[in-house]
Amino acid sequence: MLDVSTQSVETAAPRRGVVRRVAIVASLTLVLVAVAASLYMVRTVDSQLADIAKTYEIRRQASELMLAVVDAETGQRGYLITRDEAYLEPYNIAVGNLSQTYQSLLALISDNPTQLSRLEALVPDLDAKRAEMARTIELMSSGQNAEALALLRSDTGLELMERIRSVVRQVIGEEDDKLIERNSRMEFYRQLLVATILAALAAAAILTYALLSRTQRKVVALAQQQNRLRTANEELEAHVRERTAAVEEARGHAERERARLETLLQDTNHRIGNSLATVSSLLGLQLARTASDEVRNALEAAQLRVQAIASGHRRLRLGPDLETTDAAEFLTDVIDDLAAAMPPDKAVTFEKHLEPMIIPARDATTLGIVVSELVTNALKHAFAEGQAGTVHIRFERGEDGVIALSVEDDGRGIASHSGQEGLGALIVKQLARQFGGSEPEYRAREGGGTAITVKLPRLDLSAASS
Template structure:
């Protein structure tokens, strides 16, 4: 007996669990079916509402067409009876609206064969009516009032108006029948939608009850687990406090090391810049002691290039990652240095259009040298005769495009000089190849001057690339 009882309890529990799972699955299925049916009904109702709106618009346009014909006829008759040309204004407006309203109505019924056949068959009558009205007005304007009134009193215009009214009433009547039918379907769909929503609510209630019962059992189990977890949590918190103290200490040490490294990098850049400035000063001393023009020109060019490199190192400001810098900010400082070093007899201004772009710091100095060479060439060749002008520097990368550097001037240009064949151009060409660029593009600038474009495909690529 004991064995039988002990075996029957698990069996009953298993059956109850199976019944519960089947009930939950059936309720969930019913909810999904009801939701799908509701969505379908909503889409059907939207489609029917669109059809109803279209029917109302067809009826309105048909009435507008009839009103346009009536208004035109009223203006015609008023003019013929009173000979007052003021009646011609509403006549002309109505005739103008007649074609526009007809086209609007034709567009609405283009997919309704029966209505389309009626409206297209109305064209001869409409044309005949307009011709009849225009003819009477023409006769009256020509002083043939008797002929105009005789034409007006004939049955032609009356018959045309009758046929037009009949066709338009048929159009409106068919749309009225459609509205009655669609309203009936709308009412049926509304009731069906209410039924599906009620079914969904009932299934949702059953499902919620089943889930609530199951949740209550889980809450009890979770409360027991929570007591066990609380003890483990207290032990973990103590361990976390110890590890947090260690991590904070390590973080403070890392931040101090990072600050020291940043200071060292900045100091290194300044030291390099100062050393190059010293080299530039030595070249300047040698330049002052040289009497050969060729040697002086070579030393002056070398001094300018060393100054450009020194300016690049002094102006380089690293980002938070100590590996990148803002190209626009860096180039602004380099161009300002070039403007400050310009001889007093050069009345040249600089106009900058620099797009902010984060680039590797290792490429910034090279980019500064390219800018310095192109600007120096512009000052040397475009404004060699002391004329005033402007140098335009543009640095940009279009959306999804390639970064490019363009230096333009509105001076005499480099025609007749070696601006694109000298040492400076060779340096620009060699440095551009480091960024995967093609040959620098030299072209005449619209309005006078020269433009040089250097494309830099790999400038803003990450260091790993």
């Protein structure tokens, strides 16, 4: 039951939309038709007004023609009765106006064959009437009074006047009929124009109502859509706030876990360093109890190497990713530890030239051991007891793009150097191979001393960068 009613509503809505569109189109069409009809009515009314004005002008000219004939006859009779030439002046004026009025009337009715034939038939009578009046005046002027009065008393002039009046009445009568007909048409067109205007107003009212209704529905629909969007926006903002809070909570948890892991790693490195320091102390105790020089040298070398490894673990500071470290900072700390552990009789200073590089933390301790071996070798073999000097440690990328570690001293030189074939040199060689390096390069330094360079082409900087 619910499905049927819902379907009825869904089908009724499109029908109402179609009906509204049809009503709008019909109203607009009716408005356009009414406007076109109004324009046509206006033009028709203008034409009818022009025809009516022309009819009145024809009637006036016909009356003027008849009046001119009457005025001429009046002047003629006045002169014949009184012999006063003052009556000849209106006679002459009327005769002069007669031709002009006739031509004007003829021009007005030139498009009406019936009226035109009437006027053309009137020409002989007008000419005869003018001739009759002119003859009587001529006879009276020449002293032939009896002949003039006899001609006046004859029925010739009367008959001519009757025929002229009859034609003029016919002309005016036809124009009166036309005037009545045109007035009737004017009334019809006026009523039709009023009806057209009323229809246009009704159509405009219907169209306005339809447009207002449609606009109102659109406004309501837009308001509803805006409310839905506002509600959806509020829900989305609430969801975003919830997700943001969850992300912040997860981030805080991750930061805490990272801090805990970093602390754990640092603590582990320190524990390893402390354990190695304990081993170094035990080696020192054993060294103090040993009388053999060979054993003492071996224990002393082992103690130094254990101290180097312990220093590397204690000095290792992990980066934000807990997998990398700054090589320059790390090596600086390792070299400082070596300087602090240097015997008091060694007046040697260290010059560090370390290029900042991010390297994997797993390679840092190995790199620290190599530096420790090379620096210890320089301290042991380059300077005599109490001799002052300088050791230069360089860690940088060469022109060929390969990272190189070099240790230079200004001591006795490579000729007196006996550490090239010892255990330290072997350790450096083995560790350098882990980074793709070859044999360490030994060379005499200008101005005295020895320079040892170890190439490290496979030091994994790319992994550290990623």
